[in-house]
Amino acid sequence: MNREPEVTTPETILRRSGYQSMEPVRRPSYWGVDLDPARRPGVPGHREPRPMANTRFPPEPQRGMPAAPMHGRTNKTMPPVFGTAVPLRGLSGAIRKYAYSMPDHDPSHWLLKLLGDRVDSWEYHAKKYLPLGLAVAGLGFILSSRASESRGLGRRKPRSLPVTRWGGEARRREWSRREWAPSH
Amino acid sequence: MRALTYEGPYRVAVRNKPEPRIEHPQDGIVRVTSAAICGSDLHLLHGLVPDTRIGFTFGHEFTGIVEEVGPNAQGIKPGDRVMLPFQIFCGGCYYCTRGLSACCENTNPATDAGTGIYGYSHTMGGYDGGQAEYVRVPFIGVDAEKIPEDVDDLDALPITDAFSTGYQGAEMCDLRGGETVLVLGAGPVGLFAMWSAWAMGAGRVIAVDLENYRLQFARDWLGVETINFKEHDLVTIVKGMTEGRGADATIEAVGCEASGSPVHRALGVYAKLEAGSPQAINFAIHATRKGGVISLIGAYGPPFNGVDIGTFMNKAQTMRTGQASVKRYMPHLLEHVRAGRIKPSTVFTHRCSLEDAPRAYHTFAQKKDGCVKVALFPNGNLH
Ligand SMILES: NC(=O)c1ccc[n+]([C@@H]2O[C@H](COP(=O)([O-])OP(=O)(O)OC[C@H]3O[C@@H](n4cnc5c(N)ncnc54)[C@H](O)[C@@H]3O)[C@@H](O)[C@H]2O)c1
Ligand SMILES: [Zn+2]
Ligand SMILES: [Zn+2]
Numbered sequence: 001m002n003r004e005p006e007v008t009t010p011e012t013i014l015r016r017s018g019y020q021s022m023e024p025v026r027r028p029s030y031w032g033v034d035l036d037p038a039r040r041p042g043v044p045g046h047r048e049p050r051p052m053a054n055t056r057f058p059p060e061p062q063r064g065m066p067a068a069p070m071h072g073r074t075n076k077t078m079p080p081v082f083g084t085a086v087p088l089r090g091l092s093g094a095i096r097k098y099a100y101s102m103p104d105h106d107p108s109h110w111l112l113k114l115l116g117d118r119v120d121s122w123e124y125h126a127k128k129y130l131p132l133g134l135a136v137a138g139l140g141f142i143l144s145s146r147a148s149e150s151r152g153l154g155r156r157k158p159r160s161l162p163v164t165r166w167g168g169e170a171r172r173r174e175w176s177r178r179e180w181a182p183s184h
Numbered sequence: 185m186r187a188l189t190y191e192g193p194y195r196v197a198v199r200n201k202p203e204p205r206i207e208h209p210q211d212g213i214v215r216v217t218s219a220a221i222c223g224s225d226l227h228l229l230h231g232l233v234p235d236t237r238i239g240f241t242f243g244h245e246f247t248g249i250v251e252e253v254g255p256n257a258q259g260i261k262p263g264d265r266v267m268l269p270f271q272i273f274c275g276g277c278y279y280c281t282r283g284l285s286a287c288c289e290n291t292n293p294a295t296d297a298g299t300g301i302y303g304y305s306h307t308m309g310g311y312d313g314g315q316a317e318y319v320r321v322p323f324i325g326v327d328a329e330k331i332p333e334d335v336d337d338l339d340a341l342p343i344t345d346a347f348s349t350g351y352q353g354a355e356m357c358d359l360r361g362g363e364t365v366l367v368l369g370a371g372p373v374g375l376f377a378m379w380s381a382w383a384m385g386a387g388r389v390i391a392v393d394l395e396n397y398r399l400q401f402a403r404d405w406l407g408v409e410t411i412n413f414k415e416h417d418l419v420t421i422v423k424g425m426t427e428g429r430g431a432d433a434t435i436e437a438v439g440c441e442a443s444g445s446p447v448h449r450a451l452g453v454y455a456k457l458e459a460g461s462p463q464a465i466n467f468a469i470h471a472t473r474k475g476g477v478i479s480l481i482g483a484y485g486p487p488f489n490g491v492d493i494g495t496f497m498n499k500a501q502t503m504r505t506g507q508a509s510v511k512r513y514m515p516h517l518l519e520h521v522r523a524g525r526i527k528p529s530t531v532f533t534h535r536c537s538l539e540d541a542p543r544a545y546h547t548f549a550q551k552k553d554g555c556v557k558v559a560l561f562p563n564g565n566l567h
Binding site (some may be wrong): 026027028029030031032033034035037039040041042043046047049050051052053054055056057058059060062063064066067068069070071073076078079080081082083084085086092096099100104107109110111113114116117118120121124125 | 191192193207208209210231234235236237238239240241256257258259260272274275276277278280281282283285289290291292293294295296297300306307309310311312322323325326352355356358359360361379380382383384385406407456459485486487488509511512513515516520525526
């Protein structure tokens with residue numbers, strides 16, 4: 001970066017072509033309070049290492065089970081402190097556990113974790129709506145068996161194909177593989 | 185206790201949950217008095233952060249009263265009024281001893297890419313967050329910062345994340361006075377970045393967003409210039425404003441849900457085939473001058489996305505990145521607040537009880553009702 005930049009004034013700004021703002025720029029009263037880099041807490045980036053206040057190091061290892069397993073880099077050791085929010089469970093838990101068996105520099109680690117998230121939410125919503133779903137299915141079964149009883153046992157019309165929005169009946173797998181291959 | 189819980193993409197609810205316990209001798213338990221909703225929480229809400237589990241509690245910006253401390257927590261006692269940096273750090277590792285608390289290596293088993301963060305998925309360690317009545321705070325003696333008597337909770341609250349992040353974003357631009365600084369995103373993080381750019385001597389500060397009410401907020405509060413990229417071709421306008429070159433430095437405070445490219449929105453945000461939309465990064469690369477600095481503070485996840493790295497390389501730009509190492513900024517930003525140079529609570533356009541949080545999430549996510557930022561009060565109103 002240019003170490004000695006031209007200092008822009010509000011006047012030069014107003015002269016410039018693409019000026020958009022409705023109001024003239026006003027520099028606030030606090031302008032430049034931290035202009036001196038020595039006032040910026042993150043500058044310089046590199047300084048003499050020293051422990052923060054109230055640090056006890058190394059930390060005692062936490063007991064119990066981490067909710068997030070350690071990712072699979074073989075030379076990584078378990079950190080002394082970890083979270084325990086929501087333990088792994090169900091199918092999503094199995095997928096996540098498998099994802100964590102891979103190191104975090106492997107993209108599959110992340111893609112599997114995203115899959116685990118989707119499965120977690122399907123599992124949750126399936127469970128949430130299962131009682132309702134069962135009730136509806138049960139009711140449907142009773143009604144349909146009553147209806148078929150009154151129509152005569154077991155005589156079912158062959159299921160008709162759905163009507164598509166192109167008018168005709170949907171064709172079932174009539175296309176051959178070749179139709180879809182690029183023509184040379 | 186009552187806590188906000190994740191219920192799958194686009195859904196949160198407030199439910200009963202067991203209270204947190206001390207699990208490590210340096211832990212503490214904090215009774216949360218105020219908690220904010222952050223733009224980062226929207227990435228969680230929208231299912232973009234890997235390993236966000238159903239039943240998990242969000243919230244990484246909060247203040248509270250210390251309720252209980254473990255036997256080895258030093259320098260802190262029950263009753264102290266504190267604010268917590270959003271990340272969890274040990275104070276003594278390679279990174280912590282160098283002030284880089286956002287890189288601590290002792291609090292997250294799940295990945296080397298980030299340290300433990302409250303309420304930020306199991307990828308960030310699996311720690312329940314602060315949008316709840318109580319929260320477990322590891323390394324409480326090291327991490328917690330006491331709030332001075334004369335500073336209100338709501339003025340301290342943004343320092344735990346948005347204000348420190350904006351400040352570090354401006355700091356990474358290495359301003360020496362007079363530069364043109366472009367800030368992408370006029371959300372809370374972007375607004376604090378604009379304030380910080382002025383404080384570090386920027387010659388002009390230009391805010392970019394697609395929400396006119398947010399641009400208006402930026403103009404009214406901070407006196408910056410504004411561009412709505414839906415109404416103008418951003419890069420053309422910025423180059424026109426800077427003698428054809430582009431901004432000296434650009435702060436990207438948008439993150440992985442950026443608008444402006446339907447293709448990237450479809451691939452990254454909806455289909456999740458790339459790690460969110462990189463549109464704001466691409467704006468930054470094109471709107472920054474050759475040799476300029478891009479300060480990337482918007483959040484992105486692994487593993488990959490479509491950044492225009494070729495243009496970046498050819499323009500000889502520098503990119504600086506990172507989560508804010510909040511702890512090192514706390515005393516300095518408190519000094520600015522106490523000196524009356526900024527009133528951070530200005531960003532809280534919406535303030536409500538924890539029970540109203542699900543509604544507040546949607547108002548904030550959909551940019552409705554003039555919402556800039558939300559504060560929640562899990563233990564009853566503050567005043
Ligand atoms: N690095 C860190 O430590 C850190 C800390 C906090 C937040 N963040 C990240 O910072 C980002 C902003 O946070 P926030 O709380 O201000 O969120 P926010 O959602 O309120 O703000 C983002 C703003 O960007 C605007 N926007 C969308 N697409 C844009 C584009 N292409 N160009 C310009 N503006 C665009 C939106 O309209 C919105 O106003 C988020 O990604 C968040 O995760 C990072
Ligand atoms: Zn945040
Ligand atoms: Zn550390």
